[in-house]
Amino acid sequence: LLGWALVSVIAAVALVGIAGERLGLVEALVERIPPWLALAAVLAGGYPIFLNVVRALRNRAVTSHALMTLGILGAIAIGQYAAAAVIVFFMRLADFIEGHTTERSRQAIRELLKLAPDTARVEREGREVVLPAEQVDRGEIVLVKPGERIPVDGTVLEGRASVNQAPITGESVPVEKQAGAQVFAATICERGALRLRTERVGRDTTFGQIIRLVEEAEASKAPVQRFADRFTAYYIPVVVAVALGTYLVGGRATAAVATVLVACSCAIAMATPITVLAAVGRSARRGIIIKGGRYLEALAKVDTVVMDKTGTLTLGRPEVTDVLALEGESEAGLLALAASIERRSEHALAAGIVGAAEGRALVLREPKEFEVYPGEGVAASVDGISALCGTERLMARLGIGVPEPVVAQARRLAEQGRSVVLVARAGRITGLVALADTIRPEVESAIAALRALGVRRLLLLTGDRREVAAAVAHRLGVDFEAEVLPEQKIRVVERLQREGRVVAM
Structure with missing residues (x-):
């Protein structure tokens, strides 16, 4: 709302200015402003601008404000105090817009920082103590209860929990975490409790690095911004040269100053950083991390x-649609076996299988010797017998033959857009589970x-x-x-x- 209010005010000022100029009201108003009042407005309003220009020149840098300052001094030199005051007004208006945009971007960072908890529950000398999160040392044991945000990056030692990692990974579906899993600061322990060993705290965490990326993005310059800076540096000498030429040819100081004033817009030098800053800040509020202006330009x-x-x-919440058990197996037994194998997996398909088994109140066994085959499946020992859930490719690689009827059924289900998980026990295919995602x-x-x-x-x-x-x-x-x-x-x-x-x- 504040942004629209600002746009409305600027539009109103512009409309009044245009209408006043057409009706001759601006000229009449300017004639009635006492020179001393206009000069006072120039000095009071322009002091911060003049100071910044002097500092930049000392550092051998040229900014867009330098040309406008030159125009103000020229207007004062020929007695056009009101014109000088008008230039100062629009310069300060531009600075206000940039400051407003910068503050909104900083507010986006502050909102991101709120995602990280201020305190942590730490085990020290056999007791649970609550400390500021930044005082937790690497290697210390941190306890996280249901509903709490995780304060550090670490490795789960004990417990099982469903963790919402959306602030870090953007995943809409909570991920199951248990012993050995990595967890991130600012993520939410939605269900269950965890005991974890601290690996990184504060700015060293993954979340802290995301904050740093946003800050660096706001400070960095896009190629168009660097072009704007170079443009300004070359533009000012050209304008000054043209103004001097105008004076030498016509002999009129008014015409020379008018040349400088007409060239005073320098819109590109001011508009580009504001645009990039606003885009980075607004994206951060929506959970989109942009590392810098050059990446915004690369998107084009x-x-x-x-x-x-x-x-x-897809939504990432696959649901079981079909359970095909081979002769000698029951559907409930096959699903319970598959869920037992998948219990420690963090894959979305595993969550769907485990959820279906729990929904039917099936008894699940604890898997031993759990092993992950990335992109292909998982293996474990269930009740002392080796078992496997995965793709046809994984079965072939491990030397497990897939019966032709199972291959045909898997192909039919896949053609319907369903993901198929083959289940094997003791080196023999026992059936398949099909899931569909929306x-x-x-x-x-x-x-x-x-x-x-x-x-x-x-x-x-x-x-x-x-x-x-x-x-x-x-x-x-x-x-x-x-x-x-x-x-x-x-x-x-x-x-x-x-x-x-x-x-x-």
């Missing part, structure tokens, strides 16, 4: 956008907006089966590459860059 050149599927194009309601409009902005290629990059990726990509009208492991995704981006594309992911 992007012609290819690469996207993950789970949690990006495409985010805003995705189609976002893709349309990207195309309207000139993005020529949109690429879905996923580790899921080709049939699943094809179903999602066909619905959204984008290209896709499937069965891509996490470490392979960077290679896809590098390949696109070698093809001459400007890629955002």
Whole structure:
């Protein structure tokens, strides 16, 4: 509301000025202003500006205010005190707008800082004590209760909890954390309690580094800002030379000063930093971290956008739709086995399987010797027997044969856009679990907006089966590459860059 109020005031001032000029009221008003009053207004209002110009010149720097100061001095020299006062007024108005924008950006940083808790529960000498978060030492044990924000970066030693990592990763779905998992400061322990070992505190945490990035972004200059500075440095000598030439040719000081005054807008020198600052600050309030103005400008050149599927194009909350148990297995037994294997996994599909089993009140066993195969599945020992959940590719790599009926059923389910998890025990396939994730309601409009902005290629990059990726990509009208492991995704981006594309992911 304050921003719109400011725009309204500026628009009103501009409208009154234009109307007054057309009706001759401005000239009449200027004639009635006593010179001493106008001069006093120039000195009182322009003092901070003049001081900054002098300081900049001492450092051999030229700012946009230098030319305007020259114009003010020229106007005073020929007795146009009211004109000098008008220039000061608009300079201060521009400074006010920039100051207002800067303050809003700083407020965005202050709002981000509020996400980090001020205190931490620490175990010291067998007692639980509450300390300021910045006084926690590396290696100390921190306790986090349900509903609290985690005060440090660390590793979970004991406990199990559902943690909302949206302030750090942007994930909309809480992530299950247990012994061995990494947690971040400013994330929220929504369900469960944790006992963790501190690794980083304060500005050294991941959250602290995000804050630093925002601060550096606001302090850094975009290429257009650097151009504006260079433009001003070359522009002023040219204007002064033209003004001197005007005086030498015509012999009129008024014409020379008028030349300087006409050139006093320097809008590009003032507008660009304000624009970048406002964009960085507003983005920070929306949870978007921009490292600097040059990245804002780079966005305008992007012609290819690469996207993950789970949690990006979809809600990231897969739900079990089908459970296919082979002969000798029950659906409930298969689901309980799959959920037991997946209990320690942080993948969204694992959360869906565990949630389905808990929803049916099935008894889950504690997995031993848990092992993750990134992008392919997980393995564990359940009741002393080796068990496995994962893709057909993982089964083949580990030498586990998949019966043809299971392959055919998995393909049919995948063609319907469902993710298929094969389940094996003691080296034999026992069945499969299929899950479906819902495409985010805003995705189609976002893709349309990207195309309207000139993005020529949109690429879905996923580790899921080709049939699943094809179903999602066909619905959204984008290209896709499937069965891509996490470490392979960077290679896809590098390949696109070698093809001459400007890629955002």
